Amino acid sequence: MADRDRPIIALYPGSFDPITLGHLDIIERASKVFDRTLVAVLQNPKKEPLFTVEERIHLIEQSTAHLPQVEAITFSGLTVECAHQRGATVLIRGLRVMSDFEFELQMAHTNKTLSEEIETVFLATRNEYSFLSSSLVKEIARFGGPVDRLVPEPVIAEIQQRCFPNLPPA
């Protein structure tokens, strides 16, 4: 049985380059279930990000300002190590489409092998966000398309500024 004297801390790892409304929906729903939710930005030297880790954390903080039990952090290395260090016993992952499932199941099995105490919990995306990814948002923004229905409010101006630095602010 869960030890309810101890708060249940969930870790939601990802690139969040940048946070989208799909991510935010998962964070809001996780924060109704768990006592604390840590949104963990992975430092991944293999990827060329649009936003630095610090910028991504700042955008997550601004986008989750209405959720006091949510905190944005960064980590490198194994996700389960980060979870151990932060006292998290749950890993949150979002599932959009069937093709996410194969990779996510493999990751969940890997993490279970690495740490018996940590459970992976999958939250199914809302239908309206099932197509949405950070890569898609960046592609639209680079072509000057509107992203206001895809990302939280604080991200809109930042991404437009990053893709078109010479445009005057809206």
Ligand code: ADP
């Ligand atoms: P990664 O680099 O691990 O793919 P992302 O930042 O893209 O990191 O995503 C982090 C987590 O958020 C993953 O579990 C991913 O499936 C989930 N996620 C991404 N986009 C959405 C969305 N539109 N709806 C629900 N979950 C999502």
